Amino acid sequence: MIEMFDVWKTYANGTNALKGVSVKIDKGEFVYVVGPSGAGKSTFIKLMYREEKPTKGQIFLGGFNISKIKERQIPIVRRSIGVVFQDFKLLPTLTVYENVAFAMEVIETPTKLIKPRVMDVLGLVKLKHKAKMLPNELSGGEQQRVALARALVNNPGIIIADEPTGNLDPDTSWEIMKLFDEINNNGTTVVMATHNREIVNSMRRRVIAIEGGEIVRDELRGEYGYED
Amino acid sequence: MKIRTLGRHVREGAKNLGRNGWMTFASVSAVSITLLILGVFLILALNVNHIAQTVEKQVEIRVFLDVLADKTIATQVQDQIEANPKVDTVTFISKEEGLEQLKKRFGQNAKLLEGLEDDNPLPDTLVVKAKVPSETASIAKEVKGLEHVEDVSYGEGTVEKLFTATAAIRNVGIIFIVGLAFTAMFLIANTIRLTIMARRREIEIMKLVGATNWFIRWPFFVEGLLMGSIGALIPIVILTGGYYYLVDKVNTSMTVVFFSLLPMNPLSYQVALILISIGAFIGIWGSMISVRRFLRV
Known part of the structure; x- marks a missing residue:
């Protein structure tokens, strides 16, 4: 599903964020x-949805060599990926329903398919009853569930999450994690950067640890392994 | 692009104007105010040009034939002058007609001229008008060399000064208008850029979920077009109304003035067309430039 070969990333200011990372993530995996902080996690994640381009090396994702693709092909790749962020990135002027439908509209989905699919996904994240509310009328956990619904609505094969529970309290974090787990059980690959030790340790999934721009640990049923 | 998608872009662009109400207001105001100033100067410049033209058209060359010239010779000379490609019209004024005109000009004192009919001292005259007024001097020179031409007169010296003045007025007008148009463009583009800056999150999300760049651009294109056109409509209404009033005042009640303003009919349409084109152009241009910066992710 995702494969990186000797990937390097040097930013314009000279920072060496990644130094020769190689990794293979299979379809249906759940990877933490x-x-x-500052070890290269975010860069690693950003390379996957082609927010950043590698300085050296190759990245394959769902049949595309995304280190080589042209600018105008990026949208095609992005449609096979759902992205979730720490700060939710919802549009404040749109309702919950509109925020989710937006993701379908912009890839030119026929109108009549949009409503049933949006209601489906809102059902999955248990927010059907708040469809007409604006994001600022929701709690943090609810907002993250809307963001997750938006990431899922186009049926991507991969969900990429950058600290999705970073702004949430422990109880809410667990709710969100359960949703990710459910999504993964339905066959979607999940890659999640996180600082949440408790969750990583109790879920016992594959853990990739990055330090100083290199993969220092890659365990199939790993632990968080840091004391922060 | 599918028709349905085009419809979506137009709807979305129009909706965004309302969603970002204050930003729209700021952009539309910027367009309106700058175009109003531009419009005032445009109308002013066009009228100054018109007046300059009116004055220039009054310039003519009077060609005085010598005493030996009879009607046949006069016609010959007239033909010769008319053959000059720079010449527009040549009118013959016989010495009798010349005297009549003179009498008219004297008005009540015309009695002073009585008795001159029998021994008319005036020469036969040809009145020459140039196609391009600034060619007057060179035509006069050529005409003066012709046979049977006693003298020519076209207000030498004064005419040259007049042409220098009207040329200067035109150039200043053009520089002013161009300068103002550029200022307007940058001012408006800048305001629009601010309104788009406020929406980079929207663009970011569109990119993340896989919208193509053109899909993102189109609503902004529509928005820019609408903002520019609405912004142009306001000054057009004000200027047309104001000019209508002004023309009414100047051209009817102040008939003593030696010039008249350009008529309402072609001018208001021309100015409206210019303003709406500029408005639409900078609206689109401003929003396209601004979106482009955020599309480079």
């Missing part, structure tokens, strides 16, 4: 990416 852990490591101290």
Whole structure:
């Protein structure tokens, strides 16, 4: 599903964020990416949805060599990926329903298919009853569920999450994690950068640890392994 | 692009104007105010040009034939002058007609001229008008060399000064208008850029979920077009109304003035067309430039 071969990333300011990372993530896997702040986790994640381009090396994702693709092919790749962020990135002027429908509209889905699919996904994240509310009328956990619904609505094969529970309290974090687990059980690959030790340790999934721009640990049923 | 998608872009662009109400207001105001100023100067410049033209058209060359010239010779000379490609019209004024005109000009004192009919001292005259007024001097020179031409007169010296003045007025007008148009463009584009900056999150999300760049651009295109056109409509209404009033005042009640303003009919349409084109152009241009910066992710 996702494969990286000797990937390097040097930013314009000279920072070496990644130094020769190679990794293979199979379809249907659930992978935690852990490591101290500034170790390269975010870069690793950003390379996957082609927010950043590698300085060196190759990245394959769902049949595309995304280190080589042209600018105008990026949208095609993005449609096979759902992305979730720590700060939700919802549009404040749109309702819950509109925020989710937006993701379908912009890839030109026929209108009549949009409503049933949006209501389906809102059902999955248990927010059907709040469809007409605006994001600022919701709690943090609810907002993250809307963001997750938006990431899922186009049926991507992969969900990429950058600290999705970073802004949430422990109880809410667990709710969100259960949703990710459910999504993964339905066959969607999940790659998640996180600082949440408790969750990583109790879920016992594959853990990739990045330190100083290199993969220092890759365990199939791993632990968080840091004391922060 | 599918028709349905086009419809979506137009709807979305129009909706965004309302959603970002204050930003729309700021952009539309910027367009309106700058185009109003531009419009005022445009109308002013066009009228100054018109007046300059009116004055220039009054310039003519008077060709005085010598005493030996009879009607046949006069016709010959007239033909010769008319053969000059720079010449527009040549009118013959016989010495009798010349005297009549003179009498008219004297008005009540015309009695002073009595008795001159028998021994008319005036020469036969040809009145020459140039196609391009600024060619007057060179035509006069050529005409003066012709046989049977005693003298020519076209207000030498004064005419040259007049042409220098009207040329200067035109150039200043053009520089002013162009300068103002550029200022307007940058001012408006800047305001629109601010309104789009406020919406980079929207663009970011569209990119993340896989919208193509053109899909993102189109609503902004529509928005820019609408903002520019609405912004142009306001000054058009004000200027047309104001000019209508002004023309009414100047052209009817102040008939003593030696010039008249350009008529309402072609001018208001021309100015409206210019303003709406500029408005639409900078609206689109401003929003396209601004979106482009955020599309480079």
